[in-house]
Structure formats: C-alpha cells, structure tokens
Amino acid sequence: MNKTYVAENEREVTVNMGPQHPSTHGVLRFVVKLDGEKIIESDPDVGYLHRGFEKFAENMTYQQFMPFTDRLDYLASMNNNFAYAMAVEKLLGISKDIPKRAEYIRVIMAELGRIASHLVWLATHALDIGAMTVFLYCFREREYIIDMYEMACGNRLTYNYIRIGGVARDLPDGFMEKLKEFVKLFPSKVKEYHTLLSKNRIWLKRTKGIGYISKEDAINWGIAGPCTRGSSIDWDLRRDMPYSVYPELDFEIPVYHNCDVYDRYLVRMDEMIQSNRILEQCIEKIPDGPVMMKDSAYVWDPKEDIMKKNYALMKHFVKVVQGIKAPVGETYFGAENPKGELGFYIYSNGEGIPYRMKIRSPSFINLSAMPVMLKGHYVADIISVIGSLDFVFGECDR
Numbered sequence: 001m002n003k004t005y006v007a008e009n010e011r012e013v014t015v016n017m018g019p020q021h022p023s024t025h026g027v028l029r030f031v032v033k034l035d036g037e038k039i040i041e042s043d044p045d046v047g048y049l050h051r052g053f054e055k056f057a058e059n060m061t062y063q064q065f066m067p068f069t070d071r072l073d074y075l076a077s078m079n080n081n082f083a084y085a086m087a088v089e090k091l092l093g094i095s096k097d098i099p100k101r102a103e104y105i106r107v108i109m110a111e112l113g114r115i116a117s118h119l120v121w122l123a124t125h126a127l128d129i130g131a132m133t134v135f136l137y138c139f140r141e142r143e144y145i146i147d148m149y150e151m152a153c154g155n156r157l158t159y160n161y162i163r164i165g166g167v168a169r170d171l172p173d174g175f176m177e178k179l180k181e182f183v184k185l186f187p188s189k190v191k192e193y194h195t196l197l198s199k200n201r202i203w204l205k206r207t208k209g210i211g212y213i214s215k216e217d218a219i220n221w222g223i224a225g226p227c228t229r230g231s232s233i234d235w236d237l238r239r240d241m242p243y244s245v246y247p248e249l250d251f252e253i254p255v256y257h258n259c260d261v262y263d264r265y266l267v268r269m270d271e272m273i274q275s276n277r278i279l280e281q282c283i284e285k286i287p288d289g290p291v292m293m294k295d296s297a298y299v300w301d302p303k304e305d306i307m308k309k310n311y312a313l314m315k316h317f318v319k320v321v322q323g324i325k326a327p328v329g330e331t332y333f334g335a336e337n338p339k340g341e342l343g344f345y346i347y348s349n350g351e352g353i354p355y356r357m358k359i360r361s362p363s364f365i366n367l368s369a370m371p372v373m374l375k376g377h378y379v380a381d382i383i384s385v386i387g388s389l390d391f392v393f394g395e396c397d398r
Contacts, residue, residue: 119138120138
C-alpha cells in the first residue's frame with residue numbers, strides 16, 4: 001500500500017509511486033513530493049531486482065558469461081551479445097580477425113534487435129498512456145523478427161547466437177528470404193503507427209512539452225541513445241566511434257530539438273526506418289565465407305573435430321575449464337544499443353576469468369535524469385516520461 005506523508009506545509013505531501021504500479025514494471029519505486037498534483041521533487045529508488053551480474057562475471061570464464069548478457073536488456077539480447085563479444089575481442093586484440101560474413105550477420109542481428117526493442121517500447125509506451133491498438137500492431141510485427149531469431153538460434157527471448165570470434169553457426173536456409181520479406185513489409189507498418197499516434201490529440205497532449213531536458217542537462221547527466229538525440233545531440237556510436245561493418249553502410253542519425261517526450265518518440269520511430277535501411281544494405285552486401293575465426297587459442301574447435309579427434313577434445317576440455325588466457329590489462333568498449341550506450345569495462349590479470357568487470361547500462365544512466373525531467377509536471381506525466389526513457393530493469397539492476 002502506498003503511504004502518504006503530510007509536510008508542515010499542508011499543501012505538500014510525499015507519496016510512494018511503485019514498485020507495484022503497472023507502469024513502473026514492478027521494480028521501480030518513485031518517492032514524489034507533491035504540491036497538489038504538481039511534482040516538486042522526485043527520487044527514483046532502484047535495486048529491487050537484486051541481480052549482481054558483474055560479480056557473476058568475475059567468477060566465470062569469458063565464454064561462460066555470454067548467456068548472462070542475454071539477461072541484461074532481455075528485449076535486445078542479440079545487441080548485448082554483440083557488445084560483450086566486441087569488448088572481449090578488443091581485450092584479446094583480435095577485433096580485426098573476425099570474418100567479414102560474421103560481422104554482417106552480427107549487424108543484421110543487432111539491427112533486427114533494435115527494431116524489436118523499439119517495437120516493445122512503442123507498444124508499452126502507448127498502452128501506458130491508453131492506446132491499445134498500437135500495442136497489438138507492434139507485437140504483430142515483432143513476431144516476424146522473433147521467428148527469424150528462432151530460425152538462427154532456437155530461442156525467442158534470450159537469444160544466444162553471437163560468439164567471441166564470430167557467430168555460433170551460419171544463417172539457416174530460408175533466413176535471408178524471410179529477412180527480405182520483412183524489410184519490404186516493415187516501412188508500411190511504421191506508417192500505420194504514425195497514422196494512429198503522431199497527430200492524435202490525446203497523444204500530443206500527453207507527450208508534447210512533457211519531460212523536457214535541455215541539451216546541456218542531457219550531456220551533464222550522461223544520458224545516451226534516443227534520449228540524447230531527442231535533445232538536439234547528434235551522437236551515435238555506430239557513426240562517431242565506428243565498429244564492425246557500420247562504416248560500410250549508409251544510414252542517417254535522426255535528431256530532434258524540442259527535448260520532450262514527443263521528440264524522443266519521433267527519434268525511435270525514425271530509427272526503426274533507418275535500421276530497416278541498414279538491413280536492406282546488409283542483404284545486398286553480405287559476402288560468403290566462414291562465420292568464425294580460425295585461431296584455436298581464442299575459439300573452440302569445430303564440433304565435428306571435438307567429437308572425432310582425441311587431441312581436439314583434450315584442447316577443448318582445457319579451454320572450457322580454464323577459459324581464454326587474456327593478456328594483462330584493461331579495456332572498455334561501448335556499443336550503440338537500442339536504449340543507448342551499453343559498455344563493458346574489463347580488467348584482466350592474465351587469467352581465464354576477468355578480475356573486474358563493470359557494465360555501463362543505459363537504462364540506469366537514463367533513469368538517473370528523471371528528477372530533472374519531472375520537476376514542475378503532474379503525477380500523470382510520470383507515466384509518459386517513464387515510457388519515453390524505455391528502460392529495462394534487467395540491465396538497470398545489473
């Protein structure tokens with residue numbers, strides 16, 4: 001039950017919102033000081049999920065931690081796999097040895113993940129404000145992507161397909177045909193979402209001018225991703241700190257300047273179209289070739305060899321038990337995930353497990369700026385601002 005505390009000034013009350021409130025996703029508590037319904041101060045209280053993934057990472061090999069990255073932002077598991085694999089590859093010094101086909105497959109999976117994540121954001125954001133139809137439409141399109149993920153790796157939520165050194169296996173038969181079908185279909189579906197929302201009077205009332213955060217405040221709070229690009233900051237790691245094969249692809253970075261919930265909505269809508277554009281180019285440019293690097297010091301031998309050759313089995317046993325012997329040193333790699341910059345800081349002391357790991361989760365960083373966005377607004381606006389930040393507590397309470 002929410003408790004209410006009455007201040008000395010009888011107009012001011014402090015209330016708990018969440019963690020049981022549906023729009024706070026079950027694990028976010030807001031302590032809000034109100035003057036009537038107007039917000040004077042707000043304080044987000046996190047930590048209800050009790051995960052401790054960073055400490056898990058320090059007690060297992062680099063390969064063993066890969067499935068845990070699926071559970072960070074579990075709506076963009078492929079993107080998490082991608083970022084972590086590139087961080088470890090940077091530490092090992094093998095980033096340039098990844099086969100080109102594997103890099104294109106990784107980008108395909110990451111951009112499909114960006115679209116799928118934005119679809120869940122739009123569905124739940126609209127539903128929290130009262131738009132039911134958009135929720136159903138978005139999940140309809142997301143099923144196309146989930147079907148493709150299931151074809152590639154067998155899973156429909158916590159996908160584990162990208163590996164250190166490449167990807168687990170080549171794309172299955174029929175995958176590219178389904179991808180071509182999706183990229184042809186998807187732009188017309190985004191137009192449907194715009195028709196339902198972009199000029200809807202209720203949507204405009206609940207989003208325009210709400211959750212304002214200036215360009216300067218956005219930089220000072222360190223928020224990233226669509227939230228920054230909705231505050232007039234032209235910054236995207238895929239272009240400004242390029243990685244993988246993104247430099248070979250042509251895409252635009254949508255930037256809007258009103259710094260409110262509505263502009264953050266427009267950024268993500270445009271990003272879905274740009275991701276679709278990236279996918280079209282990947283279909284045209286993806287080369288033939290291997291999907292895993294050959295250096296057996298860093299990757300496992302082919303399963304056929306492990307099952308048939310005694311020495312390959314022995315090497316595999318040692319690598320599984322002891323892990324990759326990473327060089328002594330530290331590294332940081334940040335990738336442009338759907339919610340912002342997901343970064344992995346790894347400190348190695350030369351053993352098969354990281355001595356320290358720190359995860360920079362965009363959900364946690366973006367959430368920290370909410371008090372700035374909410375001040376002076378009303379209680380109902382909390383729901384709109386929460387939706388515009390698109391955070392997932394799997395990575396926030398990492």
